[in-house]
Each structure stands twice: as C-alpha cells, then as structure tokens.
Amino acid sequence: MNVSDQSLANQLCFALYRASRLYIKLYQQALQPFALTYPQYLVLRMLWEADHQPLHTLGTQLDFGSNTLTPLLRRMEQRGWIQRRPVATDRRQLIIHLTDQGRQAQVPVGQAIQQLTAQQQLSPTEGQLALLENQAIIADLQRLLAHQSIIKEK
C-alpha cells in the first residue's frame, strides 16, 4: 500500500472491524435459541466437516490459540456439544469429538442461519467479490505479521 494512504488503511481496518461485528451480531440472532456463540458455531462447523480433530488443528484452522480454545471447548463440553478426550500415545494432545447432540444440531442450526442470511440484499456476485478482496487482505496481513515476528526474534 502506498505510503500516502494511511487514511485508506485506517478506513479499511475500521470497516472490517464494524462489518465483522455486525455480521457476528446477525449470526448470534440465529444461534441464540441454541445457546451457541459464533466462535462455538465455527468449532461445530469444523467438526461437522471432519470429526475427531485435535485441539491444535482446530486452532490452526480458526486462528485461535489454546488460551482461547481451552475455555471455549470446556464450555462446549459442559453444554453437551462435544467431548474432549486425551490420546493414549501422546498425552499432551486432546482430541475433540462431536456428541450426538452436536451432530444432530447441524441441520436445524443450518436452517436458522439460512433463514437470516437469505434476507441479505447483497447480491451473490458482490458477496463473491468481497470475499476475494478480503481473502487477499488476509493473505497480505499474514505475510506482514509473519515478517514482523521474525524481526521481533532478533
């Protein structure tokens, strides 16, 4: 980005921040009847895609550290969505399994989300474009942050 464009970066960062919070607020409306939060829904989606994943893998996919996942997964276990089971061969690891309740929630939760997101007036074309743009931003930021942490090592 050009040096003269601090203002653009500021606007972009703030727009992403607001858009993210608003989108999550919309999702929370759909998730509230299930007593799920948005990060918890993300974990469920990962597990619906592929069950029996280690905590670490979930963290990699969602960009969460163990300090975020540990209490989040504990709450999800308490509420019966998942089970946290240790591994015999490596006692450091923890494998996350869906419970029956967790598996069965897939359809109704999906429908609740559908019902709200279908009301968006944003065209699929524009949505696609925004997705691509934002993925480019993510890639750029990841590169930059990785680079920064190398500098920090010194």
Place this chain on the structure above:
Amino acid sequence: MNVSDQSLANQLCFALYRASRLYIKLYQQALQPFALTYPQYLVLRMLWEADHQPLHTLGTQLDFGSNTLTPLLRRMEQRGWIQRRPVATDRRQLIIHLTDQGRQAQVPVGQAIQQLTAQQQLSPTEGQLALLENQAIIADLQRLLAHQSIIKEK
C-alpha cells in the same frame, strides 16, 4: 443474497472476522509502545477530529454502547489520555476531552501506524475496492439488523 448461498455468507462472515482480527493485531504492534489498544486508538482518532464530545456521540460514531465505552474511557482517563467531565446543565451526560498528552500523541502514533501500514503490499486500488465492498456489506447488515429488532419489539 440468494437462498442457496449460505456457504457464501459463512465464508464471508469468517473472512471478515479473520481479516479484522489480523488487521487489529497489526495495529496493536504499532500501538504497543504507547500502551494503547485498537479501540482506544479509535476513540483518540475521533477526538483528534473533534474534541469535547459526549460519550454517547462517540458511541454512535464507533458503534459502541456505553457498556463498552464506560470502562474503556475510564482506563483511558487513568492513563492520562482523556478527561471525563460532567455537564452542568445535564448531569446524565459526560463530555470527553483530550488531555495534553492525548493531543500530543497524534503525530507519533500516526507515524508508528504509517510505518507498519506502508509495508502492506495490497495496492491502493484493491484497498479502495475492498473498502467499498465492505461498506456495502455494513449498510446491508445495518438494514437487516434494524429490521430484525423491529420484529423483536412485537
């Protein structure tokens, strides 16, 4: 958005969530020497633009409620960035003023941000496009959420 595109909404929401967190992480690197957080920086920016604003007005511009701003502003006052002063004519209100420290931070903080954001490889054109797309999403979500809260009133 089309009914068949739940997956697009899911991807978009997640991309916004990740991009926002990454961008904020980048900003925090610049803000860390000043012991400022990103939301605190946003408040400072509003006040650099126009000083002596009521808490409520700041909340409107940043999309924060008083339950977020109250503790945030208290911390900022403790650290000497701002002052919270009651109004003689209306004791419910609270006007936020910059301190000298808060005013003088504008240039060095801006430079620190500049130094990091200048390293983005994202082209200004793409940044502009992403900004427009995301602003369209914000507008769409605000419309939808406002509509939902009307339904909720019933």
Place this chain on the structure above:
DNA sequence: CGCCGTTTAATTGCACACAATTTAGTTCAC
C-alpha cells in the same frame, strides 16, 4: 406542582481474544 415516559450513563455478568508464562510430555542429537 407532581407523575410518568424517555433518554442516557453506569452496572452486572458472561464469553471471547490474546500476550505471556507454566506445566507436561516428546524427540532428537550425541
């Protein structure tokens, strides 16, 4: 004047996020 609805700030309680540290377990070089 006095009451009531409204507005606004503060409070409470819960759930993230994340930096930094600690604890426990594994692996690899020698």
Place this chain on the structure above:
DNA sequence: GTGAACTAAATTGTGTGCAATTAAACGGCG
C-alpha cells in the same frame, strides 16, 4: 540412555464487546 530443544495444552491476567438491568435525570402533560 539422557539431557536439551521442542511441542502442546493449560493457566494467568488484561481488555474488550454486548445483552440485560439499574439508576439518574430530564421533560412534557394533566
């Protein structure tokens, strides 16, 4: 084999975000 380097999860502490509630004060109306 064993000790250092590494890895994974948990812990600690701070700072948001936000729903829901409470408290305070204004303002209009009878």
